Amino acid sequence: MVSKVKRLLIGRPMKSDELDHEKLSKFKALAVLSSDALSSVAYGTEQILIVLMVAGFSAVWYSIPISVAVLGLLAILILSYRQTIFAYPKGGGAYIVAKENLGVPVGLMAGGSLLVDxxxxxxxSASAGTDALTSAFPFLHDYSVAIAITVILILTIINLRGVTEAASFIAIPVYLFVVSIFVLIISGVFKYATGDVHAAIPELGSAVSNISLFLLLKAFSSGCSALTGVEAVSNAIPNFKQPAEKNAAKTLVMMGLILGAMFIGISLLAYWYGVTPDPKVTVVSQISQSVFGRGFLYYAIQGVTALILFLAANTAYSAFPLLSFMLAKDKFMPHMFMVRGDRLGFSNGIIILGVLASVLVAAFHGDTGSLIPLYAVGVFIPFTLSQLGMMIHWYKTKPSAWIQRFVVNTIGMITTLSITLIFIFTKFSHIWMVFIFLPLVMLLxxxxHRHYVNTADQLRIQLDVDKPTIKGSTFLVPVSGITRVVLNSISYARSLSDNVVAVYIGFDEEEIQKMEQKWAEWNPGVRLIVLRSRYRSVVKPLIRFIETVEWKTASTDHITIVIPQFITKHWWQNILHNQSSLLIRTFLVNHKDIVITTVPYHLNK
Incomplete structure (x- = not known):
């Protein structure tokens, strides 16, 4: 039943040699890896306006120069990460760059920041998409958390079906969003240019009495949330078709051009139409209503905006499993993140990402405003470390024209470091937990890594010294009575050795006498050892006996514990029986260096 449901949800298993078919073209990669960055235009301008409104409506004109500054930073990041793609064509982005040039701890800081991001x-994305949906349909506002978690579940299942299938599903909504936003911008600009807009707005450059540098920097840092997701292309180079690095670089540049045009367009429309933030209606929703009214186009734009905000999460579903794979390969994350699933994706990474994101949505009650500062600072830390790492890379390797490349990354490092510091000083009350959580992630x-290194040291053998030791075998069979389960286990043990001993643990003399009498009558050809347990414990007397046998036979015999166990026909029938065999096995596995064998006997009724 479980297998059938799994096949229905994620499809048939794929062969390993089908992996090349899972590589992405530029068209699909732009949709999958840019959905996060492109979707941020739906809330980037809004985050700037929220901060500026503290100084009053007269301060909203500052959103234009701030948006231009954000565009400048976007251009720097695109140039910087384009260089990273060609320098590190195997992917990994900030983690690989920082680890190789700044050391392992700094690499782990970059990798940990990206995973959290x-x-x-x-x-x-799930929360912002829900906000867009509830702006159009306010009666859904009370179900925001449930909607967001449901969307995360759907995206998780889609990505478990494979990279190519997820890309095919996502491409149409992403490009539909891009087209709809450009239609909104062009229509809005035309309506403004023809004098059909009569909003009372402050003039550019007009004096604002209570504005401060601190407030402007805070607004700028908030607007930089629109740049999250820019690094995803450099992380996911292995997902591209060959030539992977060239296709990745072209995808990155195209993403930057589209993102820049949409972001500045929405910022200009918000200013021209006098839009102010509203907790229940997004800025894009207000612009759409001003341009088109509450007609078909308004609901169409709200629909695709909500959809792209939901699908923006797919950037993380593409990059998180790959980064987890690289960390696991370096022994910093569990090896389960290196395993490809039925559909050739890193399924464990996809599932863990979905679970953790759902927990986060529930913990913050789907409040996008509370999550975005954490989200943005988690990006700018690896941005900065990546640029610094690339500066050192160019200085060490000194390829042709390295000075120009060094200058580009230096400008990028200084800029992103400045943004990171602005975030820390202006939004510390929102992001302080990053400085607790990130060191804990690095410590983990x-x-x-220490566990994997210690395990390898203990398991490693010297090929010219360590040889198998040939010993005899002593088989101990714990029994609780004379049944077909015991018969089955003793038969198995005797097929391997003549040195077999049955061990019975009795709680009172009457039971012991009956057992000894029945055993003598049965006479299976195996000696019965009776252990008396005054405190009704099964495990402790058995352990003491095993230790005694170990002491006597350690140099001559391997000790094997043969545990009889019957398997019920239906799972619920297990509840009706004592699971002493499982208890014994669990305890022995965790405490003794001996062989443990379970001999199952299946019931058919």
Whole structure:
């Protein structure tokens, strides 16, 4: 039943040699890897306006120069990450760049920041999409958390079906969103140019009495949330068709051009139409209503905006599993993140991402405003480390024209470091938990790595010294009575060795006498050892006996515990029986270096 449901949800298993068919073309990669960055135009301008409104409506004109500054930063990041793509064509982005040029701890900081950011990407996208949906249909406002978690579940299932299938599903809504936003911008500009807009707005450059540099920097840092997701292309180079690095670089540039045009267009329309933030109606919703009214085009734009905000999470679903794979390959994350699933994707990474994002949405009650500061600072830390790492890379390798490349990354590093510091100083009350959580993530990475190193050291053998030791075998069979289960286990043990001993643990003398009498009558050719347990414990007397046998036979015999166990026909029937065999097995596995064998006997009624 479970297998059938799995096949229905994620499709047939794929062969390993089908992996090349899962590579992305530029057209599909732009949709999958740019959905996060492109969708941020739906809330980037809004985040700027929310901050500026503290100084009053007269301060909203500052949104234009701030948006231009954000565009400048976008251009720097696109140029910087384009260089990273060609320098590190195997992907990994900030994690690989920082690890190789700044050291492992700094690489882990970049990798940990990105992993946290990808979790936040899914949570923010689901929450922002829900906000867009509830703006058009206010009666859904009370169900925001349930809607967001449902969308995360759907996206998780879609991505478990494979990269190519997910890309095919996402491409149409993403490009539909891009077209609809450009239709909105062109229509809005035309309506403004023809004098059909009569909003009372402050003039550019007009004096604002209570504005401060601190407020402007805070607004700028908020607007930089529109740049999240820019690094995803450099992380996911292995997902591109060959030549992977050239296709990735072209995709990155195209994403930057589209994002820049849409962002500045929405900012200009918001200013010209006198739009102010409203907790229940998004800025894009207000612009759409001003341009088209509450007609078909308004609901169409709201629909595709909600859809793209939901699908923006897919950028994280593409990048998180790949980054987890690279960290796991370096022994900083569990090896399960290296395993490809039935559809050749890193299924464990996809599932874990969905679960953690759902927990985050529930914890923050789907409040996008509370999540975005965490989301943005989680991006700008690896932005900065990546640029610094690339500066060191160019200085060490000194390829042709390295000075120009060094200058580009230097400008990028200084800019992103400035944004990071602005975030820290202006939004510390929102992001302080990052400075607790990120060191804990790095500590977890180091502990995992230490475990893998210690395990390898203990398991490693010297090929010219360590040889198999040939010993005899002593088989101990714990029994609770004379049944077909015991018969089955003793038969198995005797087929391997003549040195077999049955062990019975009795709680009172009457039971012990009956067992000894029945055993003598049965006479299976195996000696019965009776252990008396005054405190009705099964495990402790058995352990003491095993230790005694170990002490006597350690140099001559391997000790094997043969555990009889019957398997019920239906799962619920297990509840009706004591699971002493499982208890014994669990305890022995965790405490003794001996062989443990379970001999099952299946009931058919």
């Amino acid at each position: 990808y979790i936040l990407t899914v949570a923010v 990475f180091m502990r995992i």
